[in-house]
Amino acid sequence: MCYQCNQIGEGVHGRSPFASAINDYGHNLLAGTSLVRFGEKQLWDVGEAELFVAIARGERTRRGKTEKKKTAKKGAKPSESLVPSDPLDDPTSLRAVALRRELRAYLKREGRTPREPAAPGAPVGRNLAMLADVLSLEAPDRAILQFLLAVQHSRRLAGGVSVFGTVGFGQAMALIAAAIGERVERVTEAIRWDGRLTASGLVRVNAGDDELTRKVTPRPKLLDVMLEKRLDRHRLLARFLPEAEAPTLAWDDYAHVAAEVATARDLLSSALKAGRKGINVLLYGPTGTGKTELAGVMAKEIGARLFSVGRADENGDAEDAEDRLAELRLANRLAARSRSVLLFDEAEDVFHWETQGVFGHGGNRRAVAARVSKKWFNDLLEQNAVPTVWVTNNVSGIDPAYLRRFAYAVELKRPGARQRAKVLSRHLGKKALPENDVDAIARRFEASPAQLGQAVAVARLLAKGGKPERTVIESVLEPIEKLVRGDRPRAAADFDPEAYRLDVVNASEDLTGLVERLAKIPVTDKPGISLCLYGPPGTGKSELVRYLAWRMGRRVVYRRVSDIQSMWVGESEKNIAEAFREAEADDCVLLFDEADSFLRDRRDAIRSWEVTQVNEFLQQLEMFRGVVACTTNLWQDLDPASLRRFVFKLELKPLLPEQSVTLFTSVFAGNLASPPREADVARLRELVSLTPGDIAAVARRIRATGERLSASRLVELVEAELKAKRAPARSVGY
Numbered sequence: 001m002c003y004q005c006n007q008i009g010e011g012v013h014g015r016s017p018f019a020s021a022i023n024d025y026g027h028n029l030l031a032g033t034s035l036v037r038f039g040e041k042q043l044w045d046v047g048e049a050e051l052f053v054a055i056a057r058g059e060r061t062r063r064g065k066t067e068k069k070k071t072a073k074k075g076a077k078p079s080e081s082l083v084p085s086d087p088l089d090d091p092t093s094l095r096a097v098a099l100r101r102e103l104r105a106y107l108k109r110e111g112r113t114p115r116e117p118a119a120p121g122a123p124v125g126r127n128l129a130m131l132a133d134v135l136s137l138e139a140p141d142r143a144i145l146q147f148l149l150a151v152q153h154s155r156r157l158a159g160g161v162s163v164f165g166t167v168g169f170g171q172a173m174a175l176i177a178a179a180i181g182e183r184v185e186r187v188t189e190a191i192r193w194d195g196r197l198t199a200s201g202l203v204r205v206n207a208g209d210d211e212l213t214r215k216v217t218p219r220p221k222l223l224d225v226m227l228e229k230r231l232d233r234h235r236l237l238a239r240f241l242p243e244a245e246a247p248t249l250a251w252d253d254y255a256h257v258a259a260e261v262a263t264a265r266d267l268l269s270s271a272l273k274a275g276r277k278g279i280n281v282l283l284y285g286p287t288g289t290g291k292t293e294l295a296g297v298m299a300k301e302i303g304a305r306l307f308s309v310g311r312a313d314e315n316g317d318a319e320d321a322e323d324r325l326a327e328l329r330l331a332n333r334l335a336a337r338s339r340s341v342l343l344f345d346e347a348e349d350v351f352h353w354e355t356q357g358v359f360g361h362g363g364n365r366r367a368v369a370a371r372v373s374k375k376w377f378n379d380l381l382e383q384n385a386v387p388t389v390w391v392t393n394n395v396s397g398i399d400p401a402y403l404r405r406f407a408y409a410v411e412l413k414r415p416g417a418r419q420r421a422k423v424l425s426r427h428l429g430k431k432a433l434p435e436n437d438v439d440a441i442a443r444r445f446e447a448s449p450a451q452l453g454q455a456v457a458v459a460r461l462l463a464k465g466g467k468p469e470r471t472v473i474e475s476v477l478e479p480i481e482k483l484v485r486g487d488r489p490r491a492a493a494d495f496d497p498e499a500y501r502l503d504v505v506n507a508s509e510d511l512t513g514l515v516e517r518l519a520k521i522p523v524t525d526k527p528g529i530s531l532c533l534y535g536p537p538g539t540g541k542s543e544l545v546r547y548l549a550w551r552m553g554r555r556v557v558y559r560r561v562s563d564i565q566s567m568w569v570g571e572s573e574k575n576i577a578e579a580f581r582e583a584e585a586d587d588c589v590l591l592f593d594e595a596d597s598f599l600r601d602r603r604d605a606i607r608s609w610e611v612t613q614v615n616e617f618l619q620q621l622e623m624f625r626g627v628v629a630c631t632t633n634l635w636q637d638l639d640p641a642s643l644r645r646f647v648f649k650l651e652l653k654p655l656l657p658e659q660s661v662t663l664f665t666s667v668f669a670g671n672l673a674s675p676p677r678e679a680d681v682a683r684l685r686e687l688v689s690l691t692p693g694d695i696a697a698v699a700r701r702i703r704a705t706g707e708r709l710s711a712s713r714l715v716e717l718v719e720a721e722l723k724a725k726r727a728p729a730r731s732v733g734y
Contacts, residue, residue: 017125017227018150020118022157025147025179030103031112032178033164114181120146127226130236135333141190141197143180148203148218149226158213166210175212191216193376201330204322219330220323240327241334244308244343247296252426253449254294256419256585260410261294267408269302271387272339279387280405282347284395285412288448294412295343295389305340307331309388321350328388329380336385347392381405413578415449416586417442417555423449427456428468437470443555445477455480495546495556502547504663504692505540508651518627519551528624530645532595534635535652537725538693541631542593544652549589552627557583557590561597572598573616580620580628587626595630599642614639621645655692657685667695668714671702676711683715687722694721 016022119125128149132142151158164175173191177184190197197203202219209215225231225239254261264281271279283291299306309331310324324344331342382405395403403409415423421442428438447455455476459468462476502511518529533541549556559579566572576598583590598613618641621628630646632638643649655663661684665676676684684690698717702709709717 015121016154017121017123018146018153018157019121021120021146021150022154024115024117025150025157026160027110028114028117028179028181029161029175031107031110031114032181033175114178117143117146117180120150123229123231124149124226127228127231127236130231130233131226134233134236135200135202138196140180140182140186143182144176144187144190144197145202145218147176147179148216149223151213152218152223161212164212167212167215168210169205169215172212172215176216194379198326199329200333201326201328204326219326237334241307241309241331244296244299244306247293247300248453249290249293249297249449250426251297251301253290253415253419253423254297255422256415257410257412261298264408264410265298265301268298268304268341268387268389272302272304272341276387277385278382278405279407280381280384280390281387282390282392282395282403282406282409283412284392284409286414287393288451289412289414290449291391291412292343292345293450294410295341295345295391298389299341302341303339305338306343306389307335307340308343308345310344324350325380328384332385332388340386342384342386342388343391344388345391347390348394377402378405413581413585414446416557416582416588418586418588420445420447420449420452424452424456427453432468433470439555441470441473441477444474445481447477447481451477451480495543495550497547497550500543500547501663501666502544504655504659504666505544506653506656506659507544508653509648511544511650514648515548515551518548521552529627529647530621530624531627531629531648531650532635532638532643532646533629533631533650533652535633536654536689536691537633538691538696539652539654540692541652542591543692544650545589545591545629545631548629549591549627552589554627555586555588557586557588559590559592561594564592564598570612572613576613576616577620580624583626583628584624590624590626590628592628592630594632596632596634596637599630599632599638614642618642618645654688655690660684660687660690663692663695664714664718667699668702668711671708672714673708673710676715680711680715684718687718689722690718694718694725697721 120128128142128146131137132145137145151161161175161179164171167175170188173188174184176182176191177187180187189195191203191205192198193205195203198205202222204217204219206215206217225236228235251261264283267279267281270276283294285291296306309328328342328344335342378401381402390406392398417439421438424438424442445452455473456468458476459472460466462472463469502515505511521529531545533544535541546556557579559575563579564572564575566575579590579592582588599617621642622645635643635651661681664684695718698714698721701717702714
């Protein structure tokens, strides 16, 4: 296809399909307008006016000369009296005077009766008729579209039309009406902001342009489609309405939002069954949460075809926001009578464009009013014939007036560890990895379902024999996690129930009975269980929560101070809320370590965010239906209101003398060169500030060196730990 010939209208590749119609347009514009004065604009460019007269007379111009075409009417003579050397900007020049004389002679000879523009030649005529049939366009609509395509296709016609100079919207409507021989009212009805052609997305009105050739234009690449020689109905629909790719995820991948997704699915299904207009579903959430895939999953569930609107074309060219919305309107016309759902992906591009000034939230307000109105966009959300799924990563920039018009909205949050484990298992297949390895990967990496699937696929390519291994999957996920989240994922602390001993935890209550009772509590809609564990460092507060979660058969959602605190205003509160949401979605035990960092007494607050963090936590705690535990070394600094809201407040203290001996013997049984003597046991009993954490610190040292030491030497190392943390080693006696 020769782009230059498409623009000029004549070229080495043959006659323009609009050639005959162009002459008719020229005659109608000469007969229906005044070239000398059009509105308030004076005609100065005599050269362009000559070109326009030549078009009407069926002539072509080359290098300033006028040649008679074979198709010219009998008796029409070329302009021989015009003097090329005359200036083009002087209305009193010989050329201008001669032009006016020829205009009067032409109109006297041909009359002012408008001609019916000839139908375009192949393949445009056939393709345009097909488009009109598919969209149920009326005769005036088709005539307008044909004229706009001819202006875009022919440089000769575009040059002639430009002689009218700057025009407003009303003048543009009058010009188009004159060109096709139609009433101005009919043209205006079709092209105004809610008109048939603009509402269908076939025609675009560009408020910022003043010349007719740019002010009213057909949708981008419509001319290319009309010039296709082998276009049929199926290809026509495919060019404007490409079908979305089949989803790679399944319904089970969205179990963490199962209720919301089921409602959205049923809404789309009911809308299709009832033929209900104005049904729009908004899917929003962070990148990588499977929003686009969910649209495909829902369409598949209800047996509907999903068409993607406003995406990049086959050449990779992306349309601007206004073109994408025009394509959405066209898609509603094309798919109105089929069992289809539309997908408008990356909707934030449109709404970002809106917040910068298109709908009146700043920017150039004059341009806003001319291009699109709030009512126009509201009507788009209320009158769409085909149910539409909108996908966006961010809703913060969207006007609440638009958000209220969505029939339903689903927030796609990052799935919890349990859901990630299910997704990973499905991608891996049966018995590909041990369950413990799958759980460990799911706890460590907060990857999306798509990322997990990609990691498994890559691991199969890298692994010998095609069997993915845990280390390979982790090595694939780690750099992606760092790239997306900005930090390397930290390995989750594994809990070993075989090594844990509840009998060496010194608590203010009977832990054995309490754990037994809590472990039997079923998951219900009743208010949740909250625990505050306080005491010196190393007394086993976090490990006790992990043990309780293990007894309850639940995972732990663990949050450190670094996971909560943020330098950005409001982000810490969002992180607190997100932790509660993740724990609730996955039915996990939520553990906040060092909770005093964000639950300090509000009466001592200096900055506003110190208050809002406590408020956010208390509000989330009131609504939470699961198990949440907070640990702190500084319980006296906690806000009194937060302390009152904890159902259980447990103080964990240093080891009792008998517990010190029991834990010491149990931990170092494999490292003792000889059994402890009575003197060693006596020294242990005297260590009043000893905690399980102190013994664990010595045990890590021994594991690192692989030493086998005497009990006396091990007791010395334990005493050194107490000295390092500046705690009293022994009780003071008299």
